[in-house]
Amino acid sequence: MSEAGHVLAIDQGTTSTRAIVFDRRGVPAGMARREFAQHYPADGWVEHDPEDIWRDTVAVMRGAVAEAGLSASDIAAIGITNQRETTVVWDRRTGEPVHRAIVWQDRRTSDLCRKLVEEGCGPLVRRKTGLLIDSYFSATKIAWILDHVPGARERAERGELCFGTIDSFLLHRLTGGRVHATDATNASRSMVFDIHRQDWDDELLALFRIPRAMMPEVLDSSAEFGATEPDLLGRAIPITGIAGDQQAATFGQACFEPGMVKSTYGTGCFALLNTGDTPVESRSNMLTTVAYRLDGRTTYALEGSIFIAGAAIKWLRDGLGIITHASQTDDMATRVPDSHGVYLVPAFVGLGAPHWDPEARAAIFGLTLDAGPAHIARAALEAVAFQTRDLRDAMVSDWSASHMATSDALRVDGGMAANDWLCQFLADVLDLPVERPAVIETTALGAAGLAGLKAGVYRDQAALAGAWRCDRRFEPRMDAAKRVRLYDGWLDAVRRVRRER
Ligand SMILES: Nc1ncnc2c1ncn2[C@@H]1O[C@H](COP(=O)(O)OP(=O)(O)O)[C@@H](O)[C@H]1O
Numbered sequence: 001m002s003e004a005g006h007v008l009a010i011d012q013g014t015t016s017t018r019a020i021v022f023d024r025r026g027v028p029a030g031m032a033r034r035e036f037a038q039h040y041p042a043d044g045w046v047e048h049d050p051e052d053i054w055r056d057t058v059a060v061m062r063g064a065v066a067e068a069g070l071s072a073s074d075i076a077a078i079g080i081t082n083q084r085e086t087t088v089v090w091d092r093r094t095g096e097p098v099h100r101a102i103v104w105q106d107r108r109t110s111d112l113c114r115k116l117v118e119e120g121c122g123p124l125v126r127r128k129t130g131l132l133i134d135s136y137f138s139a140t141k142i143a144w145i146l147d148h149v150p151g152a153r154e155r156a157e158r159g160e161l162c163f164g165t166i167d168s169f170l171l172h173r174l175t176g177g178r179v180h181a182t183d184a185t186n187a188s189r190s191m192v193f194d195i196h197r198q199d200w201d202d203e204l205l206a207l208f209r210i211p212r213a214m215m216p217e218v219l220d221s222s223a224e225f226g227a228t229e230p231d232l233l234g235r236a237i238p239i240t241g242i243a244g245d246q247q248a249a250t251f252g253q254a255c256f257e258p259g260m261v262k263s264t265y266g267t268g269c270f271a272l273l274n275t276g277d278t279p280v281e282s283r284s285n286m287l288t289t290v291a292y293r294l295d296g297r298t299t300y301a302l303e304g305s306i307f308i309a310g311a312a313i314k315w316l317r318d319g320l321g322i323i324t325h326a327s328q329t330d331d332m333a334t335r336v337p338d339s340h341g342v343y344l345v346p347a348f349v350g351l352g353a354p355h356w357d358p359e360a361r362a363a364i365f366g367l368t369l370d371a372g373p374a375h376i377a378r379a380a381l382e383a384v385a386f387q388t389r390d391l392r393d394a395m396v397s398d399w400s401a402s403h404m405a406t407s408d409a410l411r412v413d414g415g416m417a418a419n420d421w422l423c424q425f426l427a428d429v430l431d432l433p434v435e436r437p438a439v440i441e442t443t444a445l446g447a448a449g450l451a452g453l454k455a456g457v458y459r460d461q462a463a464l465a466g467a468w469r470c471d472r473r474f475e476p477r478m479d480a481a482k483r484v485r486l487y488d489g490w491l492d493a494v495r496r497v498r499r500e501r
Pocket residue numbers: 013014015016265266267268309310311312313314326327328329330414415416417418419
């Protein structure tokens with residue numbers, strides 16, 4: 001058991017970077033958070049500046065330790081969790097990025113993806129990676145950078161450039177450029193990683209024209225990744241846990257048994273169903289992915305990915321200007337009896353699962369002169385619940401086709417899970433109890449759990465599962481006829497968005 005009793009988790013998300021110090025019981029002891037700039041250089045393009053992310057990461061690490069009233073000597077280990085698929089390419093020697101990070105929401109390579117699908121490459125990618133060919137994943141983003149940054153492809157072939165998702169970029173910086181690695185969950189989001197052989201796949205690397213020389217080493221999610229440069233926090237601290245944020249949330253929600261499901265409501269919404277040590281291929285356009293890999297043993301999941309969840313609420317604030325803080329939407333939705341027939345389909349960057357339609361764009365239907373901001377805010381929240389229903393129906397059909405039932409409640413987390421109105425509506429639309437944990441920052445908790453297992457702060461997964469506590473359980477109470485009517489209206493709105501693209 002480690003003497004230093006705390007774990008520092010870095011949670012680098014799409015709209016903000018957080019660090020949280022957890023104690024030996026998995027209780028947050030200190031936290032710091034910074035939002036950072038989103039860049040939209042063209043329609044469907046989304047970029048982040050890696051230097052903003054690095055600067056904020058160092059600041060929130062130091063801020064969280066200070067807020068906890070601790071020092072580096074109290075921190076046994078660091079865990080990293082991150083927005084997935086977002087792609088950074090940097091110079092191996094200097095650590096300098098050759099281009100801004102291309103974010104997971106970015107759709108600039110959708111034409112290339114469509115071409116590969118038309119050429120019949122879909123089954124090969126699906127069989128090896130569990131993924132559909134889509135610009136969401138890293139491979140085509142890497143190729144775009146190599147094709148559009150002068151000299152980058154030649155430098156990459158000479159081994160002078162590194163690719164990494166955000167975890168890998170931060171690991172390289174935190175270790176002073178000594179370590180170029182990632183974990184199996186992040187690798188599984190690239191479209192060039194064989195989830196069965198657990199290795200980069202040369203046939204797929206060739207298909208996407210990516211030199212193997214730029215790929216990071218792939219380790220377990222709980223592993224010895226390296227140690228921080230002493231000047232960052234006052235002493236070298238081991239980094240012993242890494243996972244993509246949705247897998248970290250699955251771990252933080254203690255969804256360790258096959259059939260258990262969690263759904264995270266951040267910028268996007270991501271539902272993961274643990275399928276155990278067997279990858280389940282979806283017939284409903286869900287993804288097959290790595291949930292976590294411990295001691296060389298891979299646990300898989302079915303995943304439904306929705307690109308816009310909290311981002312729609314952010315748009316109400318920054319785009320429409322009808323709110324000044326996301327939490328206002330709770331009161332606004334409560335104030336009106338229904339959305340007055342208003343449906344908002346948040347296809348701002350296309351539609352993810354189960355449609356995978358990059359060309360779709362957002363729309364609001366059903367507006368009348370007596371509809372107002374509260375109806376639109378409610379429709380934005382309702383859309384998150386309707387999209388979750390789309391995912392759950394697909395996952396249940398995949399899973400129950402050949403396995404036992406799914407768990408009897410949906411565990412939720414992420415920034416939006418603080419919205420009581422949304423959690424209740426979610427339970428109503430799913431006709432399923434929704435459980436919100438006492439520690440809502442489950443993504444960071446998962447990263448801390450992975451790091452703490454390796455560092456000896458937490459005994460084992462059973463101890464982590466035993467520490468999970470429900471803060472509030474929302475029971476479904478909507479009558480069936482209303483549920484059917486509302487959801488049918490949603491399905492009609494989505495059909496209209498897809499027809500009109
Ligand atoms: N009370 C709330 N009601 C609705 N949406 C919220 C609420 N609080 C935060 N959000 C939304 O959740 C997102 C932030 O959640 P978070 O998990 O921090 O996201 P990420 O990890 O993607 O950065 C933002 O898009 C914000 O608009």
